[in-house]
Amino acid sequence: MPLVLSLRDVSFAYPGGPRVLGGVKLDVAPGEFVTIAGPNGGGKTTLLRVALGLERPDSGEARLFDAPADRVGDRWRIGFLAQRTRLGIEAPATVREVVSAGRVARRGLFRPFGAADRRAVDGAIARVGLEELESVPVQRLSGGQQQRAFIAKALAGEPELLVLDEPTAGVDVDAQEALGAFLGELHRDLRVTILYVSHEFGAVEEFAERVVLVRGGIVFDGRPSDLPAHWHDPSHVHP
Amino acid sequence: MSILDADFMRVAFATGALVGILAPAVGFFLVQRRMSLIGDGIGHAAFAGVAAGYLLDVSPVGAALVAATLAAVGVEWLRTRHRAAGDQALALIFYTGIAAGVVLVSAAGALNANLFAFLFGSILTVTWSDFALVAVLGAVGLAVVALLYRGLVAVALDEEGARVSGLPIGVLNVTLAALAGVTIAISMRIVGILLIAALMVLPVIAAGRIAASIRSTICVAMGIGLVSVIAGLTLAYYANLAPGGAIVLLAAGLAVLAMASGPVLGRRRAS
Numbered sequence: 001m002p003l004v005l006s007l008r009d010v011s012f013a014y015p016g017g018p019r020v021l022g023g024v025k026l027d028v029a030p031g032e033f034v035t036i037a038g039p040n041g042g043g044k045t046t047l048l049r050v051a052l053g054l055e056r057p058d059s060g061e062a063r064l065f066d067a068p069a070d071r072v073g074d075r076w077r078i079g080f081l082a083q084r085t086r087l088g089i090e091a092p093a094t095v096r097e098v099v100s101a102g103r104v105a106r107r108g109l110f111r112p113f114g115a116a117d118r119r120a121v122d123g124a125i126a127r128v129g130l131e132e133l134e135s136v137p138v139q140r141l142s143g144g145q146q147q148r149a150f151i152a153k154a155l156a157g158e159p160e161l162l163v164l165d166e167p168t169a170g171v172d173v174d175a176q177e178a179l180g181a182f183l184g185e186l187h188r189d190l191r192v193t194i195l196y197v198s199h200e201f202g203a204v205e206e207f208a209e210r211v212v213l214v215r216g217g218i219v220f221d222g223r224p225s226d227l228p229a230h231w232h233d234p235s236h237v238h239p
Numbered sequence: 240m241s242i243l244d245a246d247f248m249r250v251a252f253a254t255g256a257l258v259g260i261l262a263p264a265v266g267f268f269l270v271q272r273r274m275s276l277i278g279d280g281i282g283h284a285a286f287a288g289v290a291a292g293y294l295l296d297v298s299p300v301g302a303a304l305v306a307a308t309l310a311a312v313g314v315e316w317l318r319t320r321h322r323a324a325g326d327q328a329l330a331l332i333f334y335t336g337i338a339a340g341v342v343l344v345s346a347a348g349a350l351n352a353n354l355f356a357f358l359f360g361s362i363l364t365v366t367w368s369d370f371a372l373v374a375v376l377g378a379v380g381l382a383v384v385a386l387l388y389r390g391l392v393a394v395a396l397d398e399e400g401a402r403v404s405g406l407p408i409g410v411l412n413v414t415l416a417a418l419a420g421v422t423i424a425i426s427m428r429i430v431g432i433l434l435i436a437a438l439m440v441l442p443v444i445a446a447g448r449i450a451a452s453i454r455s456t457i458c459v460a461m462g463i464g465l466v467s468v469i470a471g472l473t474l475a476y477y478a479n480l481a482p483g484g485a486i487v488l489l490a491a492g493l494a495v496l497a498m499a500s501g502p503v504l505g506r507r508r509a510s
Binding site: 052054072073074075076078079080081082089090091092093094097098100101102104105106107109110113135137150153154157163 | 267270271272386387389390392393395396397399400401402403404405406407411443446447450451452453454455456
């Protein structure tokens with residue numbers, strides 16, 4: 001079965017800047033739950049951007065779904081939860097409207113929603129337990145509920161790869177634990193591949209199969225239980 | 240004598256109604272993407288287009304349409320290619336447009352009442368051929384908004400997420416910019432170049448305070464735009480005012496009213 005993600009000797013620097021990543025090798029197989037962690041400024045978000053084809057590596061190769069990452073055709077196969085889970089607009093947007101937005105790429109820009117799309121949106125809303133609130137503007141929900149709405153948006157396209165970029169930023173510990181448990185359940189039920197990018201990964205340590213620590217390159221790649229004790233807090237990584 | 244007995248008022252109402260509906264429908268997406276002021280920048284480019292029309296002896300509206308659309312796409316190009324930050328790109332278009340307009344107007348010797356009609360709107364100068372142009376382009380604009388509605392909403396909600404999932408962000412952004420250019424060009428006869436941007440923004444701000452979803456915000460904004468234009472034209476007719484100012488003042492009043500009543504409505508919905 002082809003890999004979901006494959007990085008081969010990837011190096012990257014932003015124009016005019018120092019090298020952010022060097023010699024990165026990373027394979028992610030279908031159904032894996034991988035946490036990409038590391039200190040702020042260590043390059044994990046850059047690694048994610050290269051992996052998703054949003055940036056081209058200076059050298060090496062990034063492949064996604066067995067195609068060059070920046071030329072993947074069916075990008076709807078990726079469900080993405082952005083770093084800032086706040087709503088990008090000021091107008092009231094209901095939970096259903098937000099979740100439906102996650103289905104547009106799968107359906108196609110010009111094709112109207114059909115029964116299958118409505119079922120997928122219903123299913124995503126139900127999975128995060130927001131059925132009762134689907135007509136409520138997201139702005140009126142609690143922080144945790146808003147995050148669930150955005151996870152439902154990422155799930156509405158029925159993705160094969162779910163990517164979460166710093167999902168716990170600004171979220172309290174209880175909400176982090178709830179998110180970790182929810183992702184564990186999601187991974188168990190759907191066997192969706194999960195890439196969880198965060199400088200804090202305590203909430204998912206119990207559920208993730210691999211932890212990849214990034215600091216300019218990959219300094220650890222293995223099971224969370226094999227992580228050396230002094231690396232458990234990645235903001236204090238020492239090579 | 241009824242206000243509708245005058246042919247020029249019938250054409251002004253018909254044209255204004257279309258403008259009142261279209262401007263907030265396009266403006267909604269500009270406001271949500273914090274591009275509210277792009278309308279002003281494009282308006283100034285449209286001014287250069289009007290002036291070029293006088294100089295070249297071609298339709299000022301047609302020339303403005305070309306200038307406004309090119310300016311809108313130009314702002315988007317500068318912004319997305321990172322050649323300039325959003326506000327810098329806008330400033331470049333804004334000042335280039337007004338300066339080019341002034342130069343072209345003085346070269347054409349066209350600093351006259353007709354020009355002021357374009358700047359501030361005029362009931363008397365709107366013709367049935369203007370209405371035909373507004374009707375055709377307005378219908379096309381609304382059809383494009385309806386066709387791309389879900390994509391435009393997805394980008395407004397989360398541009399990065401939309402990009403990752405493969406939506407054609409560049410196409411959607413350029414289309415939205417072009418829609419803004421067309422809207423401004425066809426609206427300037429009624430509202431005026433200097434005030435059209437307000438009709439794209441104020442009804443949306445008002446609607447956002449009282450509506451409960453994206454869809455209802457757009458519909459309410461279109462309603463407020465329509466009411467503002469019809470009431471503003473009526474006021475302008477009886478009080479002999481420039482219609483653009485009357486329309487925008489009414490829209491601003493409705494926005495203030497919505498801001499004041501929004502929290503009350505919100506509490507009622509919550510209880």
